[in-house]
Amino acid sequence: MPSEARNLRRIRCLNMSSEGNVTMKTVTYLEAMREAMDEELARDETVFLLGEDIGPQGGVFGSTRGLLEKYGPRRVRQTPISECAIIGAACGASLVGTRPVAEIMYFDFVAIGMDQIFSQVGKLRYMSNGQMTLPLVIRTQCGGGRGKGPQHSSSTEAWFVHSPGIKVAMPSTPGDVKGLLKTAIRDDAPVLFIENSFLYNTKGEVSEEECLIPFGQADVKREGTDVTIVATSAMVQLALVAAESLKELDISAEVIDPRTLVPLDMDTILRSVAKTNRAVIVHEAFTRCGVGAEIAARLMEEAYDDLDAPVARVGGLEVPMPFAQSLEEQVMPSVTKIVKQARAVCYR
Amino acid sequence: MPSEARNLRRIRCLNMSSEGNVTMKTVTYLEAMREAMDEELARDETVFLLGEDIGPQGGVFGSTRGLLEKYGPRRVRQTPISECAIIGAACGASLVGTRPVAEIMYFDFVAIGMDQIFSQVGKLRYMSNGQMTLPLVIRTQCGGGRGKGPQHSSSTEAWFVHSPGIKVAMPSTPGDVKGLLKTAIRDDAPVLFIENSFLYNTKGEVSEEECLIPFGQADVKREGTDVTIVATSAMVQLALVAAESLKELDISAEVIDPRTLVPLDMDTILRSVAKTNRAVIVHEAFTRCGVGAEIAARLMEEAYDDLDAPVARVGGLEVPMPFAQSLEEQVMPSVTKIVKQARAVCYR
Amino acid sequence: MKTPMKFEMLQTMLIVRAFENRVKKLYMEGVIRGTVHLSTGMEGVSVGACMALRPDDYITSTHRGHGHCIAKGVALKPMLAEVLGRATGLCGGRGGTMHLFDVPRGVMGTIGVVGGGIPVATGIGVGIQQLGQSRVVLCFMGDGATNQGAFHEALNLGSTWKLPVLYLIENNLVGDTTPLKEVVNIEDLADRAGAYGIPGVVVDGNDVLAVHRAVEEAASRARGGEGPTLLECKTYRWEGHHLGDPCVYRTREEVDEWRRRCPIKRFAQALIDDQSLTSEALGALEKEAEARLDEAEEYALGSPEPSPDTVLEYV
Amino acid sequence: MKTPMKFEMLQTMLIVRAFENRVKKLYMEGVIRGTVHLSTGMEGVSVGACMALRPDDYITSTHRGHGHCIAKGVALKPMLAEVLGRATGLCGGRGGTMHLFDVPRGVMGTIGVVGGGIPVATGIGVGIQQLGQSRVVLCFMGDGATNQGAFHEALNLGSTWKLPVLYLIENNLVGDTTPLKEVVNIEDLADRAGAYGIPGVVVDGNDVLAVHRAVEEAASRARGGEGPTLLECKTYRWEGHHLGDPCVYRTREEVDEWRRRCPIKRFAQALIDDQSLTSEALGALEKEAEARLDEAEEYALGSPEPSPDTVLEYV
Ligand SMILES: Cc1ncc(C[n+]2csc(CCOP(=O)(O)OP(=O)(O)O)c2C)c(N)n1
Ligand SMILES: Cc1ncc(C[n+]2csc(CCOP(=O)(O)OP(=O)(O)O)c2C)c(N)n1
C-alpha cells in the first residue's frame, strides 16, 4: 500500500462509540466489497457465499476473487444458473442458523426469484410472528452506461422499497460499500444489497480498522446551501460533478447519498432542505414510480413549508435500456440534466 | 333482465363518435368481465384464454364460467400451475398473430413470472425496434379484506408502473371492467389487467350496446369542489363513502378513478386540483413507493401553484397482509383514514 | 415397528382426521375466514412421513398442511387458534390456516404459494449441511407443485449439492380443479427424479407404514450424505380443494371408491387383524381425539383476536 | 441430402465462422461495446439445425446467437450493424449482439436472459397451434439454461399441449465459467425429456449432418401433431464465454482437443473424401465468406449511430 494512499480521517462507524481518528487506505469499490466479504467470512463461520461463477473465477466481476481458495467450496458455493433456487437457498439456510450471502449476477435476474424474495424472504418473519429471523444478504449489481443492453442494465430498487420486510442498500463509494456490506451481513433482517459495476473500479478511502456503517444513515457527500441534491449509487458521482458546475453559476449544492433506501434517513434530507429549501432527486431507475417519487412525496408531506420550489426528479427514461451508446446516453441521467433541474428549482 | 335494471344513460365510449344515449343494464363486476371475454372471443377468433382452472370450473372465482363449453378447449386453455410458462406462453403466442388473455389467479403469483413480464413482455417490442407487437392481456385480481392472508392479498401494481412497455388497468366498477377489458384485448400493447375479487359481486351498469372504454381516461366518480380524492380499484367505493361523510362536515369531495395507471390521465386530476387545490390519494398497495407517491410527485411538479396543502396519501401499511381480521383492518385503508386525511388537507 | 409406535401413529391419524372435521364444522359455522384446504383422507402420508422423522428434523409444508403440522408435534390448541386467527395462535393470528409456523417443532412453515416452499426447504438443507448436522428436512408438496419452475431449480440444486432433503409429493391426483393427467404427460411424478439423478420412489400414500418405511429409508440416505430422494405418495383428498368447492372435476363414485380405501380404517383393521387392537380400543381413541378437539375448540374460541396495536411488529 | 444443399451448409458454416472472427477483431479494436459471446466451434449445431427448418418456421435464440441468426437467413450487413449498435442494424441499434430480431426470417429474438426464451418459444408454439399452421419453432438454449425453472415449466406445457416446439440444447459443457458437471448430477441433459414424456435425443453437435437429421425428424414429429422433442447437441465453444474471458475453468489441451474436432473441417473433409469438393473450391468458399464480411464491415462502420430523437419510439 503506497503511503500516499494512507491518511487519517474522522469517520463515524457503528462499532465505534464516538467519532474517532482512524487510518485510511485507498482501495477500489470492488476491493472494498471483497474485503468486506473476506473479513466477515473470517470472523463468523456461519457466513457463506453462494452464486453463479463465484468460485475459481471469483465472480464475473471479480468481487469474490481468492475467496474459494481461502475458504473452500463449502463456504464459497458455486451454483447452477437458478436464480429462484439461489434466493430460496439463501432464505432457507438463513432460517436455521447460518448467514448466507447470495450473489445474483445482474439486478435484472432478481426478477427470476421474485416470488422467493417477495412472498418468502420478505414475509416469513412477519407470518411466523417473529419466530424466524432471516440474516441473509442478496448482493447484486445494477445500472447502465456500459452497453449491456436492455436485459442487463436495470435498476428496479423501487420494487423492493415497495415490498415489506426487506432492507435495501445502494452504496456509492468504496468506504460505504465496505461498511454497509459488513453491517448487512451481520444484520438479522434480509438485505438486498445493490452494487454498481460502473463503480467497481472507482477508488476511495476505507478505514484500516473495522468500520461498520449503520443502515438508515444518509451521508452528506458535499455541503451546500442553495439546493439539496439527493442521489443514489453511480448518480452520486454525477451529482458531485453537477455541483461543481453549479458552483460556477453561484449555486451552492448539497449532495446527499441516502446509502440505504430501507430504512431511509429522511431526517438528514429534511435537515438539508430546511436549509436549502429546494431539492432535486437523482436516480438511474425509471423516473415513473421510482424512489424519487417517494422522496418527493415525503418532502411534500414533511417539509411543505420549507420548500420554495417543487421538488424535481431526474431519472431514467421509461424505456428498456437501448444498446447503442447514442440512445443509452439519452436514457440515463446526466450532469447536464441534473444541472438543468437544479437551476430550475432555483429559478435560475 | 327486470325492467328496473334498464335505463338510459349518456356515456362516453371509444367506439362511439360522440356521447350518445344508450340503454343500460345492471350486472355484477364478475358478469361484466365474463361478458367482455365472451364478446371478444365471439368477435375475434384469434382471441383465446389460458390460465389455471379456467376450464370446467370457469376459474376459481367464476369469471370464465361457461366459456369452455361455448368455445372449446383450444380457445379456453386450462394450464398447469406454472405462472412463468403461462405468461411466457401468452407472450410468445401474441408475437405470431393471436391475442391471448392469460389469467394469473392471484396478483401475488405474477411474481413467479416476473422475468417473463419485465424482461420479455415489456421489452420485446422496443428491443426489436418495433418489429414485434404483443397484443396480450394478463388478467389477475388483487387485494385484501377477505382473510386470504399474507401470500394472497397483494397489490403490487407499482412494480409494473415502474416497468417499461406494459399498460396497467385497475377498474373499479362493472361498466369500467367491461369496457376496459374489451379495449385491453383489442390493444396491440401488453396489458396487465388488475381486477379485485372484493368487487366481483358488486353491481353496476353496463351499456347494452358495445362500449369500449379508452385507456388513459380517468373517470370522475363524484364531483366536488373542496378536495380531490384520487382512488383506485376497491378504494373507489371507500372514497365515495368518505365523500358522503365529508359532506356532513361541509367538505365537498371530488372522487377520481384513474382507471388505468399506464397510461395515466394526469389532465383530469390536474383539472380537478386546479379547482379544489387539495388532493388525497388512496390505494390499497403499500404507501411507500406506491402509485400514490408518483401521483403526489407529479402534482407537485405540475400543479405546485394550485396546491393549498401538501398532497396526502392513504395506503396500506408496509407489512405482509396479516390473516386475522383485527390486524387486516388495521393494514388496509379505511373510510376513517380517508376522511381524516381529507380533513387534514382542508385544515379542518 | 413396535406396537406402541403403531398406536401412536393410529392415534395421530385420528387426531388429524378429527382436526380437519372440526375445522370444517367451524368453517361452516362462519367462525373461520379465508380459504381452508383440508387433508381428510391423506392422513397416511402426513402421519407416516412426519413420524419417520426425528423431533429436531425440519419440515416445510403447503396450503394443505394441517396434517403435517399435527404429525410433526404441533399442539392442537395454538394450531386451531391460528386457523381462527386468534392472538393465542401459533403465529398470533398473522398466518392463518395457510401459514403455520412452529419453529421449536421444526415446522418451518406451511407456504401458501404453490411450490414456493421447495427452494426454502432446499435452503434449509444447505444450512444443515453447512452446520454439519445430521438433521434432514422433509419438503411436502402437492402434485400440482411439481409443475412449478421452483421445483426444478430446487431439486437440481439439492441433487448437485447432495443436500439432506426429502422431497415428498402428495399426489392426490388433482390440483385445485385440474386433474393431474391434464397437466402432465407422464404417469408417475417420481420419474422426474431422473432429471436430477436422484432416486424416485412411488409409494402407496394410503398405507401409513409404507410411507413411514420409504421416508425412513430416504432420511437415512440423506443423513448418510447421499443426497435427496423424490418420494411420490399416491393418495386422495376426500373434501373439495377448499371448503366450498363444488368439485366439478370428479364424480361421486371416484370419491366413494377412495373413501373405501381410507388410510385410517385400513391401518386400524390391520391392527385389529393382528390382534394388537380391539374395536373398543379404537372407539376409545376416536373419542379421545374428539375430546382433545373439544378442548382445542374451546381454547381457540375463547381466545381474543390479536390486538391491532401489534400490527407493525416483526416486519 | 443433395450436394448443392451440402454446399450451402458448408458455405453457411464458413460464413458463421467468418462472422464470429470478424466480430472478435472489431471487438479487439474497441468498436463494439458491451459483452460479446461467440459461437466459434459450434457451427455444426446452428447450421445443421436452422437449415433443417423451413423459411417460415421460427427460432428463438440465446446470448450466443449469431450463428443461429445467420443460419436462419439473416442478412450480414444489418446484423453486423446491429452488433455495432448502428441505426442500420436489425433493431436500429436498440438490441445489440444479445438481442437480435428479424421477424420476416422467423428470428423471434436472441434473448439475453438465460432460459428466458424458452417460455416465449413455447408460446410461439401455442400461437402456431392456435392458428392451425404447420410451422414449428426451434428453441435454442445452452446447457446452463436447462437449470432454469423456465425450462421446466415451458417443457411441461409444451409436452402437455403437444406443441410444435423443438427444444434444442447446445451443450458446450460449460455455462459461463462453470462446468456443467458441477451443476447437474446427470450425464445427458436429453434425459430430462423423461420428466415430460417426450423424446430426448443426444446428437453429436459437431456433425452438421447428424444435427440436420435429428432436427428434421423432430420437426416432422412436431408438424404431425406429436409434440415437442428435446435435442441435446454436444459441442464446444472455442472462445471464452465472452470476449475477454480468461478461461480459468478449462485447460489449453481441452480446447485444442476440441479444435481438432472442428465441425467445419470435418464436414469439408467428408465432402472432399467423397469427391464432391476440392481443396481449391473450399479455399474459394472461405475467400467469399471473408469478402462478404468485408462488405458487411464496411457497411456497418459506415452507418451512423441511431438518432437520440428516436429513443422513445416503440416502447
Ligand atoms: C403459485 C400458485 N399458483 C396458484 C395457486 C392457487 N392454488 C392454491 S392450491 C392450488 C392447487 C395445488 O395443487 P397441488 O399442488 O396438487 O396440491 P393439493 O391442493 O392437491 O394438495 C392452486 C392452484 C397458489 N396458491 N400458488
Ligand atoms: C438468468 C440469467 N442468469 C445469468 C446470466 C449471466 N449469463 C450469461 S450467459 C451465462 C452462461 C449460460 O450458459 P449456457 O446456457 O450453457 O450457454 P453458453 O454460454 O454456454 O452458450 C450466464 C450465467 C444471464 N444472462 N441470465
Ligand SMILES: [Mg+2]
Ligand atoms: Mg394435488
Ligand SMILES: [Mg+2]
Ligand atoms: Mg453452455
